[in-house]
């Protein structure tokens with residue numbers, strides 16, 4: 001049906017008698033290809049059809065196709081699937097520079113970021129959740145955008161339910177007032193719940209998985225550990241030394257050989273080394289020119305499942321790899337302890353040393369699970385953010401220029417030294433750089449490493465938005481969607497613009513409450529590693545940007561992977577050029 005309509009329109013438009021109707025088909029700009037998609041939707045059968053046509057900048061037909069959807073919840077979903085179908089067609093036809101035309105007003109209005117429309121988008125019927133509906137298979141790989149689409153059209157909230165008879169109910173929100181209620185005002189009523197613990201069972205009964213009174217001691221402990229000036233100074237120094245001794249030489253090598261490489265993988269190696277150094281004082285040396293294998297890092301990726309999806313066999317193997325690794329680290333420390341006469345020396349240099357003698361963490365499994373949780377927190381969040389920063393900066397040379405301007409007065413004070421004449425920025429020197437921090441926050445706003453929070457409802461409650469939730473309901477908080485809501489971040493919410501974080505004079509950061517900028521969480525569960533993460537990212541970004549130009553290979557498909565961490569599905573292929581001092 002869709003393809004017939006599109007072909008009909010195209011034939012009419014191409015005819016010599018065709019007149020230009022207002023808003024009719026227009027050629028795309030030179031060098032671009034226009035993708036027209038259309039969908040039809042049968043409300044009774046919950047099925048749809050779709051079609052897509054690609055034409056070049058002279059209006060010439062390149063490719064077309066049509067398809068059916070066996071399950072389609074509503075008209076927005078039909079149109080979204082048609083866009084997806086068209087994009088696949090474009091990819092197969094090798095068309096990269098695309099302009100997409102879709103005539104569904106609700107879908108298009110979302111794409112233009114018109115959140116909270118006056119005519120709310122139709123709610124999905126029997127909204128799909130894993131193990132329930134075939135439609136999930138369509139949406140699960142695009143769940144974040146799907147949530148954003150529906151939330152934008154429904155005043156930042158929607159409710160959905162599972163298949164008849166299951167009694168499963170869901171409430172999805174990105175409404176700042178609801179978020180304050182869930183994370184702060186009434187947070188005891190919104191524990192993580194058993195499903196969360198089942199997904200992240202590798203973290204056992206550690207802080208990451210428990211709520212209420214059981215979380216209190218571990219939380220106080222980690223806040224104390226991560227705010228110890230000695231540990232913070234040691235982590236700063238480690239990061240700085242790792243940049244100087246490993247990252248810069250490797251980047252110099254990549255630049256001198258003009259090599260293409262995956263920035264995401266390198267950031268992953270870098271952060272793995274840094275995480276194990278901070279935790280155990282052990283640097284496994286994954287960041288080196290010969291790129292050693294990353295079994296443990298791969299196991300860490302495997303355990304971060306998306307809505308409980310993932311082959312159990314692989315998961316079991318990954319658990320074993322991680323446990324064995326952490327067990328070795330603990331054993332090594334126990335042996336070292338026997339040899340180190342002065343315990344004071346050891347205390348506070350890494351995170352493990354603060355736990356190893358603590359009777360609250362004497363239970364081996366508990367300690368092990370907590371350390372694995374910390375490894376994931378330390379590595380995954382920062383490496384993910386760094387990859388998105390490099391990607392966004394490569395699209396925004398003006399922002400790179402502003403960061404370099406901010407670094408200039410510091411760089412002028414030092415003559416580049418050593419091989420390759422690199423400029424190294426010390427942690428103290430860049431601590432107060434406001435624009436650099438604004439760039440980090442802007443990245444975290446649009447690309448929060450943990451894009452979706454999951455909670456359950458303990459007892460019946462009414463949200464500030466007026467929605468009633470019942471005991472046992474699951475609440476999904478879409479942090480990813482919140483950064484993309486016009487009512488929260490303004491008309492230009494989809495633009496990557498660090499200036500939105502600055503005061504009028506540009507000298508200070510604007511205050512943004514954590515229930516609006518939720519990337520580091522909010523309330524009692526707020527991330528205790530925020531300052532450390534910001535410090536690490538500042539050191540890395542400042543030094544890399546000053547010494548190199550980072551070019552992203554054109555034509556890559558950059559999209560988030562279906563994972564509870566917002567990694568890039570296909571990595572980020574880049575090339576470096578050494579800048580002249």
Ligand code: HEM
Pocket residue numbers: 207208219222226377378381382385444448449450453518519520521524525526527528529530532533
């Ligand atoms: C860009 C960097 C980071 C981001 C965006 C981030 C974000 C978050 C978020 C969203 C949570 C809440 C998770 C949940 O409750 O489900 C969290 C918790 C936590 N984060 Fe981070 N994090 C980052 C870096 C770090 C680092 C470097 C550390 C350690 C040094 C760390 C340690 C923790 C810990 C221990 C918790 C648990 C807090 C609790 O449950 O009370 N994070 N973080």
